[in-house]
Amino acid sequence: MLIEVGHFALALALALSLVQAIMPVWAMRSGDTALRAVATPAALGAFACVLFAFAALTYAHATSDFSVQNVVENSHTTKPFLYKLSGVWGNHEGSMLLWILILALFGALVAVARDSVPTVLRANTLAVQGLVTFVFVLFLITTSNPFARANPAPMEGNDLNPLLQDFGLAVHPPLLYVGYVGFSITFAFAIAALIDGRIDAVWARAVRPWTLIAWSFLTLGIAMGSYWAYYELGWGGWWFWDPVENASLMPWLAGTALLHSTVVMEKRDALKVWTVLLAILTFSLSLLGTFIVRSGVLTSVHTFATDPTRGVFILAILILFIGGSLALFAWRAPMLRQGGLFAPISREGALVMNNLFLAAGCTTVFVGTLYPLFLEMLTSEKISVGPPFFNATFVPIAIPLLLIVPFGQTLAWKRGDVHAASQRLFAALGLALAIGLAVLALTWGGPVLAPVGIGLGAYLILGAAMEIISRARGYGGNRARTIRDVARRAAGMPRSAWGTALAHAGVGILVLGIAAQGWATEGLSNVKPGETLASGPYVATLERVGPRQGENYAETTAFLTIRNKAGDVVGTTETGKRFYPSRKMTVTESGLLTLGVSQVYASLGEVMPDGSIGLRLYYKPLVLLIWIGCLVMAIGGFVSLTDRRMRVGAPKRAKAKPLPNAVPAE
Amino acid sequence: MNRTLGPAALALLLALGAAAGAVQPDEILPDARLETRARDISAGLRCLVCQNQSIDDSDAPLARDLRLIVRERLKAGDDDRQVLDYVVGRYGEYVLLRPVLALHTLLLWLTPLAALLLGGFGIWRLARRQPSAGQQALSPAEEAEVAALVRRD
Numbered sequence: 001m002l003i004e005v006g007h008f009a010l011a012l013a014l015a016l017s018l019v020q021a022i023m024p025v026w027a028m029r030s031g032d033t034a035l036r037a038v039a040t041p042a043a044l045g046a047f048a049c050v051l052f053a054f055a056a057l058t059y060a061h062a063t064s065d066f067s068v069q070n071v072v073e074n075s076h077t078t079k080p081f082l083y084k085l086s087g088v089w090g091n092h093e094g095s096m097l098l099w100i101l102i103l104a105l106f107g108a109l110v111a112v113a114r115d116s117v118p119t120v121l122r123a124n125t126l127a128v129q130g131l132v133t134f135v136f137v138l139f140l141i142t143t144s145n146p147f148a149r150a151n152p153a154p155m156e157g158n159d160l161n162p163l164l165q166d167f168g169l170a171v172h173p174p175l176l177y178v179g180y181v182g183f184s185i186t187f188a189f190a191i192a193a194l195i196d197g198r199i200d201a202v203w204a205r206a207v208r209p210w211t212l213i214a215w216s217f218l219t220l221g222i223a224m225g226s227y228w229a230y231y232e233l234g235w236g237g238w239w240f241w242d243p244v245e246n247a248s249l250m251p252w253l254a255g256t257a258l259l260h261s262t263v264v265m266e267k268r269d270a271l272k273v274w275t276v277l278l279a280i281l282t283f284s285l286s287l288l289g290t291f292i293v294r295s296g297v298l299t300s301v302h303t304f305a306t307d308p309t310r311g312v313f314i315l316a317i318l319i320l321f322i323g324g325s326l327a328l329f330a331w332r333a334p335m336l337r338q339g340g341l342f343a344p345i346s347r348e349g350a351l352v353m354n355n356l357f358l359a360a361g362c363t364t365v366f367v368g369t370l371y372p373l374f375l376e377m378l379t380s381e382k383i384s385v386g387p388p389f390f391n392a393t394f395v396p397i398a399i400p401l402l403l404i405v406p407f408g409q410t411l412a413w414k415r416g417d418v419h420a421a422s423q424r425l426f427a428a429l430g431l432a433l434a435i436g437l438a439v440l441a442l443t444w445g446g447p448v449l450a451p452v453g454i455g456l457g458a459y460l461i462l463g464a465a466m467e468i469i470s471r472a473r474g475y476g477g478n479r480a481r482t483i484r485d486v487a488r489r490a491a492g493m494p495r496s497a498w499g500t501a502l503a504h505a506g507v508g509i510l511v512l513g514i515a516a517q518g519w520a521t522e523g524l525s526n527v528k529p530g531e532t533l534a535s536g537p538y539v540a541t542l543e544r545v546g547p548r549q550g551e552n553y554a555e556t557t558a559f560l561t562i563r564n565k566a567g568d569v570v571g572t573t574e575t576g577k578r579f580y581p582s583r584k585m586t587v588t589e590s591g592l593l594t595l596g597v598s599q600v601y602a603s604l605g606e607v608m609p610d611g612s613i614g615l616r617l618y619y620k621p622l623v624l625l626i627w628i629g630c631l632v633m634a635i636g637g638f639v640s641l642t643d644r645r646m647r648v649g650a651p652k653r654a655k656a657k658p659l660p661n662a663v664p665a666e
Numbered sequence: 667m668n669r670t671l672g673p674a675a676l677a678l679l680l681a682l683g684a685a686a687g688a689v690q691p692d693e694i695l696p697d698a699r700l701e702t703r704a705r706d707i708s709a710g711l712r713c714l715v716c717q718n719q720s721i722d723d724s725d726a727p728l729a730r731d732l733r734l735i736v737r738e739r740l741k742a743g744d745d746d747r748q749v750l751d752y753v754v755g756r757y758g759e760y761v762l763l764r765p766v767l768a769l770h771t772l773l774l775w776l777t778p779l780a781a782l783l784l785g786g787f788g789i790w791r792l793a794r795r796q797p798s799a800g801q802q803a804l805s806p807a808e809e810a811e812v813a814a815l816v817r818r819d
Contacts, residue, residue, distance in 0.1 A: 118811055202812060235688055235723050242718045344793055352789055360781035367777040381770055384712045386720070386763025393778045526691045605690065614691055 003068055006056025007147040013049035013104065014137045016042045020107065020130030024123035025195075036119075039126045043111035046133060047104040054088075054101045057146050061088045067153035070094060070146045076159035076582050078552040086170040087160045092294060092310075093146035095173055099290070100136050102174075102181040106210075107133055110185060117206045124192030125185070132184050135317055143310045159582035162553070168228030172221060176248060179218025180286040183255060185210040187283030190276045191325055194332040199276060204266035207279065209641060211262060215255045216637030222248050223630030234588040234603045236520075236618045238626055241390040246369040247289030253362035254282040257355045264348045267413060271352070273333050278355075280329060284322040285362075291318055292369075346416040350408030357401035364393050402456060402511065405504050406463025410470075428466045432459035446519060453515025460508030464501040471497065499640025503633045510629025513597075516622035523617040526608065536619030538570070538600050539563050545613055553578040555589070558604050558613055562593050570595060575604040575615075597624040688723050690730070695737055704737050707749055710763050711736070720763060732757075 020042035027036035060068045061084050064077050074091045075084060083090075089098040107129040110122070117125070140146070189207045193199040225248065230238045239245065258278040264271045291314045343349060368385045376382055406428060410421040422429075436455020443451065472490035473480050480486045523535035527542045534540075543559040557576035563569050575591035591602035598621045605614025689708075695701040705722060711732060713724035721729040721736075732753065739749045753761055765771045 118808065118815075202815060237723065240718060352792075356782065356785040356789060359785055360778060363781040364778045367774060371771075371774045375770060379770065382758065382760040383765045383771065384718075384760055384763050385765055385774065386710075386712060386718060388710050388764035389774075392764070393775075397778055397782070524689060524691055524694065616688075 002056050003060060003065070003147050003149070006053040007145070009049040009052040009056070010137060010141055010147070013046045013053070013100075014134060014141060016046040016049060017104075017107075017130045017133035017137060020046060021127050021134050022130075024127040024130075028120065028123055036123055039123060039130070040111040043104075043107040043126060043130065046130070047108035050097075050101050050104040050137075053147075054097055057094060057097060058085065058088050061085065061094075064157065066155070066157055067149055067151075069148040069150040072150045072154055072157045074160050075157040076552065077156060078582070079159060079165070080551050082167070082170060083160060083165045087164075089173050090160050090164045090169050093140070093144045095177075096136070096140050096144055096294070097146050098173065099177050099181060100133065100140060102177050103129075103133050103136060103184060106181060106185050110188075118202060120196055121189070121192050121203065121206065124195050125188045128188035128191045129184065132188070132321070135320065139310075139313050139317060143313050159552070159580065162578065162580040162583060162585050162587045163232065165552075165580075166228065166232060168224065168232065172224045172228055174221075175217050175224055176221030179214050179216075179221050179255075180248075180251060180289065182210060182214025182217060183251060183279075183283040183286050186214065186258065186279040187321075187325070190279035191328065193276060193336075194325075194328050197332055197335045199272050199336050201266050201269055204262045204275070208259075208262050208266065211255065211259050212637050212641045215252070215259050216634040216641070218248070218252050218255060219630055219634040219637065222252060223627045223634075226630075227627050230623075231590050231592060231601075234590050235616075236590075236601045236603070236620060238517075238623070241368075241387045243369050244293055246365050247285075247292040250362055250365050250369075251282050251285040251289060253358050253365065254278060254285050257358040257362070258282050260351045260354050260358075264351050268348050270348060271355075272336055274355070276333065276336070277329060280322075280325045284318075284325070285366075287318055287321060291315065343415045345411065345418055347408060347411045347413045349416070350404055350411055353404055354401065354408060357397055357404075361394055361397045361401070364397060365390070368393070399456070402460060402507065405460055405507065406467065409463065409467045409500065409504065424470050425463060425466065428459055428462035431462055432456070443519065450515050450518030453511055453518070457508045457510075457512035457515060460511060461505045462508075464505040464508065468493070468497070468501045495643035496640045499636045499638075499643065501636070502639055503636030506629045506632030506634075506636055508629070509625050509632055513622050513625030513627075513629055516625065517620065519621050520623070521619045523615075525615060526612045527615050528610075528612040531612075533615050533617050535600070535617040536621070537565055538617075538619055539565070540600070540602060540615070540617050542613070542615065543572075545607065545611070548576065550578065552582065553580045553587075555579070556604070556607055558591075558602075558615065560591060560602055560615075562600050571600075573600065573602055575602045577604055577607070594624065597622050597628065599623050688725055688729075689733060693730070693733055693737065695741070700737075700740050703746060704733070704740055707736050707740075707746055708733055710750075711753060712761050712763050714757060714761060732761075 020039050023042065024036055024039040027033070027038075057068075057070065059065075060071050061075055062081070064071060064075055064084070066072050066075075070091060070093050074087050074094075079087065087094075089095040107126070110117075110125055110129060113122075186207050189203065189210070193203055222245075225245070226238050229240065229245075230236060258275065261271050261275045261278055265275050291311075294310065294314060368389055372383050372385055406425055407418075407421055410424050411417075432455050435458045436451050439454045440448070440451035468490055469486070471493060472486045474489065480489060519536075521536035523533045523540075525533050527533050529542050529544050532539050532541045540560045540562050543561055545556065545558050548555040548557045555576040555578045557574050559572065559574050561569055561572050571593045573591035573593040576589045578587045578589055579585075580587065588603060591604075593600040593602075598619070601618040601620055603616040603618075605616060607613050689705070695704060708722035709720050711721045713719045713721045713726055713729040713732070715726050715728050716724050719729075721732045735753065736749055739752055744752065750762070759766065765774060767775055
């Protein structure tokens with residue numbers, strides 16, 4: 001019964017989102033304010049309905065209700081409870097429902113963010129958001145109904161793919177989807193501006209918090225996916241340039257560009273048309289990512305089902321939104337007033353360069369990912385575009401981008417002075433160079449690019465720190481006298497300045513982690529209990545190999561003791577092969593020993609009849625910095641979000657309590 | 667573990683009892699320099715029954731065969747180019763993870779540079795342009811709304 005009510009709630013959400021899509025526009029045309037007010041309850045109602053549907057599906061999964069087809073296909077009575085919950089979105093239908101839930105949540109948030117956005121803009125934005133929700137609910141109901149019944153209901157389910165039975169599934173998709181879907185808001189704002197034919201700094205301000213939220217979550221989602229792949233797939237890679245990964249990287253690159261171009265627009269009234277285009281492209285790439293992952297165009301573990309009708313429907317959605325929005329852009333963009341000028345050497349000039357490199361990087365990933373598909377379609381020639389291509393093309397674009405980051409922060413708006421900026425960055429540059437050279441000397445004979453990367457990472461971190469310090473010290477007559485003064489001023493700096501510095505330092509940390517993988521080592525051998533295998537500065541001793549019984553799997557486990565070169569025990573780890581009888585699948589469970597921010601990574605290979613095992617041992621120096629860097633970047637985004645300036649657009653808060661001593665915007 | 671095998675291939679793999687990870691100890695060449703070259707070459711060759719996995723990362727039986735072929739050719743004295751040519755000759759261009767530079771891949775390889783140049787040209791145009799004078803005025807109601815927003819901030 002609950003299932004049918006859930007299904008009905010989805011149908012109700014479909015109707016409500018249609019109301020939300022049509023009424024605000026109609027009201028704008030007819031000038032009927034009462035009608036316009038309908039959009040808010042419609043958006044809230046749609047969210048409530050989708051939430052109910054989601055709860056109903058979750059309940060079915062939690063209670064292993066095998067009368068529901070979706071539960072039969074993805075659950076099992078012995079499956080651990082956490083995976084019963086995360087299994088709700090570990091399949092096509094459920095993950096689309098989660099996607100829509102987040103979409104409806106964002107719609108509701110825009111609806112309740114009452115007075116923060118100009119009325120016309122908000123009405124149009126809500127309408128566009130309603131249209132997106134409508135189309136996706138329609139897609140779910142017509143092609144991917146999660147509430148279909150199984151008749152007769154089987155006694156047992158087919159279980160979830162063991163690869164997905166992991167904590168990663170609990171967090172990776174929700175984070176990623178908040179990112180993807182969050183960009184639907186910026187998209188809706190862009191379309192609303194185009195419909196209205198006007199765009200200004202108020203628009204940039206209204207869009208910025210949403211962009212920050214989406215970007216921060218997308219950063220976390222990608223990082224989580226990367227770490228999951230790292231420990232789950234058993235060979236210690238952290239980025240594979242897989243189409244599915246590229247699908248999430250593209251909106252991230254475009255979203256990062258958008259984040260920076262809205263700053264220029266807000267401060268200098270420039271780059272308007274470009275920013276609108278970026279907002280459209282970012283969400284288009286999010287949709288494309290969903291299409292790539294969901295349609296089965298590129299089959300991989302992410303594609304839970306391959307069904308051509310769904311592919312065609314998603315393609316239609318893509319054409320409607322991407323084609324429609326770009327057509328609208330081509331028609332209306334020339335009417336948008338072009339904004340202010342800028343000198344090439346200025347902060348906005350640097351931000352324009354940021355956008356150039358990010359856009360070029362995004363284009364490269366886009367073409368690299370889709371080129372084989374189109375080439376095969378057009379000429380039936382089959383080629384592969386893999387990691388060597390992306391490393392050869394994307395990295396040379398990324399490096400100049402990283403080099404200008406500290407300059408952008410240091411240069412003044414309107415007219416900057418490279419000489420002065422270099423002087424202020426002199427300490428960061430010099431120190432980073434010294435660090436790079438020192439590392440090169442210490443690791444002489446090793447890889448050459450790794451010390452360069454370390455220097456680059458250090459430069460980014462130091463540059464971010466220097467920016468905060470030099471701003472806190474002040475210039476000229478306003479120079480702070482004591483350390484306490486500097487600390488006080490630093491504490492009083494706008495949160496957005498801290499957010500920027502943190503995010504940029506996070507990029508530096510990420511670069512350090514990536515660079516250090518140049519020194520990663522691999523050991524590989526057949527070992528018997530009592531024997532050892534060395535990798536880098538560590539030696540693993542195989543203590544014993546034994547069977548172990550999990551909740552829904554049987555595991556062959558290798559127990560390892562890790563020692564350093566001096567022979568002292570630094571820790572133990574275990575790696576195993578898990579056999580899941582429900583799916584008759586074997587999964588390798590890697591063993592990780594974390595030492596500071598480095599890791600020793602063990603992976604069990606074949607178990608031989610003579611009792612020896614194939615053992616793979618990696619030493620991954622500073623590897624955790626890769627994900628810590630991403631985490632710091634996302635934290636930077638959230639810190640920026642708490643900036644006073646951002647209160648515009650934050651739901652309710654501004655309205656509930658007007659600031660008594662308002663500070664003029666920066 | 668292989669992340670991209672289809673269920674059928676996986677069942678086959680299990681039937682053969684060959685669930686294991688990538689390069690096996692028995693494949694490693696005694697000559698360390700030759701082995702390093704073999705690993706580098708393997709990282710650039712696609713496992714044909716997998717999705718986006720190099721034969722160096724894959725545990726599919728076909729990937730193992732390819733790894734052994736690469737090592738055979740190296741032992742026979744081929745240079746890296748000859749090994750790649752040999753593998754491409756048998757399996758086609760699809761096996762190369764780094765596409766060749768030829769007419770049909772020209773667009774692909776030119777993309778990064780073209781994107782930078784086009785973007786740079788656009789920026790140059792933008793920087794040269796004078797600001798347009800025509801500006802849509804706000805209606806009085808909107809002026810008030812904007813003023814209210816700015817004041818509250």
